[in-house]
Amino acid sequence: MLRQTLLIAKREYLERVKSKVFRITTLLVPIGMGGLAWLGGMSGHKLEGVQSLAILSADTHLAAQVKAALEQGQFPPSSIQVFAPATSADRASADQEVASHQIAGYLTLEGVPDAAQPEVTWVSGSSINIVAKAQMESAVRSALIRQQLLARGMPPGQLRELMDPVTLKTMQIRNGAAVHSDSERSFLGAYALILVLYGSVLIYGINIARSVVEEKTSRVFEVLLSTTSSDSLMMGKLLGVGATGLTQMGIWGALLLFYAGSAMAASQGIHGLGSLGITGAELGYFAVFFLGGFFLYSGLAAALGSSVSAEQEVQQFSFILISPLVVSVILLPYVLGNPNAPASVVLSLLPPFAPIIMYMRICSQMPPFWQVGLSIALLFASVWGMVWLAARIYRIGVLMYGKRATLPEMLRWLRYS
Amino acid sequence: MDALVELSHVSKSYEAKTAVHDLSLRIEAGSMFGLLGPNGAGKTSTIRMMIGITLPDAGQVSLFGKPFSGEALQRVGYLPEERGLYKKMKIIDQLVFLGELRGLGALEAARRAKSWCERLQIAESINKRTEELSKGMQQKIQFIATLLHDPELIIMDEPFSGLDPVNAALLQDTLLELKKQGNAVLFSTHRMDQVEKLCDSICLIHRGEAVLSGGMREVKSRYERNRVNVQYEGDDGFLRHPAIADYKSYAGHAEIRLKPHADAQDLLRTVAATAVVTKFELVEPSLEEIFIETVGGRADA
Numbered sequence: 001m002l003r004q005t006l007l008i009a010k011r012e013y014l015e016r017v018k019s020k021v022f023r024i025t026t027l028l029v030p031i032g033m034g035g036l037a038w039l040g041g042m043s044g045h046k047l048e049g050v051q052s053l054a055i056l057s058a059d060t061h062l063a064a065q066v067k068a069a070l071e072q073g074q075f076p077p078s079s080i081q082v083f084a085p086a087t088s089a090d091r092a093s094a095d096q097e098v099a100s101h102q103i104a105g106y107l108t109l110e111g112v113p114d115a116a117q118p119e120v121t122w123v124s125g126s127s128i129n130i131v132a133k134a135q136m137e138s139a140v141r142s143a144l145i146r147q148q149l150l151a152r153g154m155p156p157g158q159l160r161e162l163m164d165p166v167t168l169k170t171m172q173i174r175n176g177a178a179v180h181s182d183s184e185r186s187f188l189g190a191y192a193l194i195l196v197l198y199g200s201v202l203i204y205g206i207n208i209a210r211s212v213v214e215e216k217t218s219r220v221f222e223v224l225l226s227t228t229s230s231d232s233l234m235m236g237k238l239l240g241v242g243a244t245g246l247t248q249m250g251i252w253g254a255l256l257l258f259y260a261g262s263a264m265a266a267s268q269g270i271h272g273l274g275s276l277g278i279t280g281a282e283l284g285y286f287a288v289f290f291l292g293g294f295f296l297y298s299g300l301a302a303a304l305g306s307s308v309s310a311e312q313e314v315q316q317f318s319f320i321l322i323s324p325l326v327v328s329v330i331l332l333p334y335v336l337g338n339p340n341a342p343a344s345v346v347l348s349l350l351p352p353f354a355p356i357i358m359y360m361r362i363c364s365q366m367p368p369f370w371q372v373g374l375s376i377a378l379l380f381a382s383v384w385g386m387v388w389l390a391a392r393i394y395r396i397g398v399l400m401y402g403k404r405a406t407l408p409e410m411l412r413w414l415r416y417s
Numbered sequence: 418m419d420a421l422v423e424l425s426h427v428s429k430s431y432e433a434k435t436a437v438h439d440l441s442l443r444i445e446a447g448s449m450f451g452l453l454g455p456n457g458a459g460k461t462s463t464i465r466m467m468i469g470i471t472l473p474d475a476g477q478v479s480l481f482g483k484p485f486s487g488e489a490l491q492r493v494g495y496l497p498e499e500r501g502l503y504k505k506m507k508i509i510d511q512l513v514f515l516g517e518l519r520g521l522g523a524l525e526a527a528r529r530a531k532s533w534c535e536r537l538q539i540a541e542s543i544n545k546r547t548e549e550l551s552k553g554m555q556q557k558i559q560f561i562a563t564l565l566h567d568p569e570l571i572i573m574d575e576p577f578s579g580l581d582p583v584n585a586a587l588l589q590d591t592l593l594e595l596k597k598q599g600n601a602v603l604f605s606t607h608r609m610d611q612v613e614k615l616c617d618s619i620c621l622i623h624r625g626e627a628v629l630s631g632g633m634r635e636v637k638s639r640y641e642r643n644r645v646n647v648q649y650e651g652d653d654g655f656l657r658h659p660a661i662a663d664y665k666s667y668a669g670h671a672e673i674r675l676k677p678h679a680d681a682q683d684l685l686r687t688v689a690a691t692a693v694v695t696k697f698e699l700v701e702p703s704l705e706e707i708f709i710e711t712v713g714g715r716a717d718a
Contacts (some may be wrong), residue, residue: 001487002520011514015506219501223562226468227518228494229487 004228005236012211012240017247025203028249030255041369049075049135050124054106056086062109062118065143072163075135079103098125107136117144160403194332194356197290198325201297205321208241208298209314212394216309217392221394230395235388245294264320285372287363292379293355297321299386308396324352332360339365348377351382418481419568421446421601422467424510427476431464432645435461438625439476444603444618446569449596452605453618455712459625460605461498465469466576467603468495491520494568498605499574500559502547508534508558509543510566519566526565533561537587553584564595573604577611589615609705618705623712640696640707645673645681645702651692658687 004182009399014020057063063084068266083090083102094106105124112119120140122133142163149159215221224233304317331353332402335344339361348358361367420443429437437459446451452460465471466478469485480489488573503511509530516526534540537557542550550558556579563571563632571592577585592602593615606612612619612633618635621629631637643662649671656671660679665672675681681699702710 007514007517015503019505047628191476194422214504215501218504219497219499220503222470223495223501223515223559224518226493226497227490227515383576 001228001232002091005232005239008224008228008236009239009243011249012237013243016207016241016244021203021386022244022248026073026251029199029250048105049073049077050132051077052079052103053077053107054081054083054097054103056087056094057109058085058116058173059111059118060149062143064106066109066139066144068314069139069143069146069163073135073139075131095123098123101125104132107140109140110398151250192286194325194329196249197293197297197355198322200249200290200294200323201301201325202318204241204245204294205297205301206314206318208237209301209317211237211241211310212302212305213308213311216306217311230391231388233398234302234391234394236300238295238387239300239319241298242291242295246291247375249290267373282363285359288376289355289359289379291350292376292383295383296351296379296386297325299390301385303386303390303393306390320369328353328356331357335360336364339367345371351379354379373381421480422603423479423482423533424463424467425475425479427473427478435625437466437473438710440495440622440625440627441476441629442620442627444570444601446601447599448601448602448617449597449615450603451612451619452603452622453607453609453612453619453708454605454622455607458622460622461574462571463622464495464605467572468493473585475482479615483641484646488647488659491532491566492569494563494566494571496559496571496573497575498554498562502558502562504548504556507544507546508550511547512558512562515562516565517703519568521566525684529565529567530561537561537591553580556580556586559582560591567577567600569600571600571602573602575606576604577605577608581606587635609703609708613704620712621638621708629707636707637701637704640702640710642674642681642699642701643679644677644702645684645695646696646698646700647673647688648696649688649692649694653661654691657690658684660684 055063055066057066063082065082067082071082083094086108091108094103097103098105104126105122108121108123110119120136122136124132146159146163149162150156154162197223215224221233291332301321304320305314308314308317328347331347334341335357336348338344344357344361345367347353348367350362358367358372362372421445422442424443425441426439427437427441428435432702440459442450452463453472454460462471466473467480468490469478469487478485481492482487483489491710506514509527512530512533513526514647515521516529521529531540536544537560539554539557542554542558547555547558552657560576576588576592580588588684589611592604596602615631618632619630620627653666653671656666656673659681660675660681662674662679664674664678673684675684685694689698713717
């Protein structure tokens with residue numbers, strides 16, 4: 001009965017929104033996300049080359065070329081000392097400076113008789129990072145090429161133009177037109193969904209399972225079942241919990257909009273939602289797949305909650321609840337790389353994986369419409385099926401309490417009603 | 418007139434165990450019905466079939482003269498054996514919620530909840546959460562939740578268990594008042610004294626089967642007044658009277674069981690002739706004795 005379903009949804013919603021958990025998570029998640037973004041910014045800064053170094057070489061000319069190449073490179077160091085021709089005293093003092101952290105390290109270039117390349121060694125106080133290694137390698141290589149070309153008489157001006165780094169512009173065919181491609185952005189969208197879905201399933205899935213178990217242990221369900229059907233109960237529960245989730249998302253969304261339009265965001269180079277790389281259509285798909293995934297997993301949680309008899313057991317199955325999401329995350333790189341491979345298509349149609357995998361495909365390359373439609377239809381059909389299943393298990397499982405139900409027992413319960 | 422509840426030949430089994438077997442009973446409007454039986458006899462299973470929480474494997478359940486339907490439940494108030502309330506929810510909110518679920522408007526539900534809380538002397542707890550209340554108080558709240566929508570049929574599973582005598586009396590009075598207003602009340606219990614005082618008709622269940630049922634007077638009249646307690650001074654020779662089946666003799670006091678259809682008045686004359694009688698009492702068998710006799714007899718069979 002609709003009236004009863006709505007009453008149950010209203011109760012579930014109000015009790016949750018008034019709860020401490022709701023207030024705490026509503027507040028903590030944006031703080032946590034802000035913290036993550038800040039940490040991300042911090043580690044971004046770490047991706048830089050060596051700031052100060054020395055070059056020791058017997059070959060004055062080569063040393064100067066390496067210095068020039070480093071200064072023209074992607075991460076120009078702020079100070080480069082050149083010791084050429086280097087003496088053993090220079091080397092000792094360079095060691096000293098590395099030890100006292102005045103310079104990050106030094107590069108020695110030793111000519112090898114009859115070889116085109118010199119022997120290059122990087123000595124530093126810390127283990128080398130990938131960026132620094134690439135920085136040194138590319139500098140030495142371009143210095144060698146430069147030296148050879150100069151030796152063959154190329155004018156220095158022409159040489160500089162030739163040696164400038166190439167900028168790669170990436171384009172992508174989307175909806176039949178070539179547009180700027182941004183794989184990081186596709187990733188960002190899918191990861192945002194994963195994060196939000198994962199968090200909500202953990203919080204609200206466990207929450208709904210707990211509320212089922214609470215009704216079971218406190219025996220409220222018997223009063224409820226004497227007035228209403230278990231289908232209304234489950235549907236009401238799911239709607240109430242869903243509305244709670246949406247309220248929370250709404251608050252977070254408003255905060256995000258507020259942040260995107262704020263002066264703080266502007267100072268970080270973000271002007272409105274558009275520059276976060278989110279389009280209206282994507283936001284729409286996000287809402288659809290989020291809701292579908294949220295209801296499916298909440299229904300699963302309710303079914304699992306109906307099959308246990310004590311609240312402690314809820315913890316044990318939280319892994320079952322999360323595992324399809326974990327699998328989706330593991331498969332994500334593959335799907336991103338092969339959005340139209342048969343495996344990706346099948347995964348994006350299967351309800352437990354559809355929310356993340358299909359959304360990922362939509363973000364990277366819009367799949368055929370029938371696939372998106374089928375995926376959404378299957379997702380919502382399975383939500384309905386899950387509610388039906390949960391209601392059956394609740395109906396009978398709650399009357400036979402005391403021990404955990406085994407799978408054969410659950411199947412028998414299904415036949416009962 | 419149609420019965421409010423009619424079970425005809427219902428049976429219910431769980432896995433290997435038979436909970437109820439071929440049970441029939443009727444509850445009339447304006448009556449108080451006692452469902453009796455030892456623990457595990459099948460009382461709760463019977464009640465659950467009445468309100469559709471479980472379905473019978475065989476037999477018919479009718480409510481208000483029609484085959485069972487979900488809508489009929491709006492006219493039923495059910496108090497389960499194991500009491501349940503939402504722990505963190507305020508009392509008034511729960512009562513309003515449960516009232517609304519059974520078809521009341523929110524304002525009406527709140528008004529009735531307040532007046533019932535005053536009637537049962539727990540008005541001060543109305544804004545507290547369930548977890549802050551004692552067990553007995555929670556039970557009263559549950560009781561109110563059952564009655565809020567003024568159901569024509571009130572079904573209570575072990576309503577008196579766990580209540581102190583004062584509150585048990587309060588509950589009994591309330592139930593009697595509801596009965597007087599024309600509501601039908603069914604409750605289950607394993608305590609005979611309550612049934613004896615309150616009920617118009619009973620059904621005694623043992624091992625899932627009705628072993629005794631009917632109106633209270635009728636059931637009792639089926640059992641003879643064949644017990645005599647005598648208090649006397651003097652000779653105990655009357656104990657050899659031919660009407661006596663057996664007896665227990667104490668100093669100046671005897672508990673006698675008469676033979677079937679024996680004449681108690683003749684015994685009284687004999688006692689009076691040989692001793693000074695201070696008390697001569699012809700005792701009706703208590704329901705408890707009937708219960709033990711009936712169930713005991715069956716248990717041996």
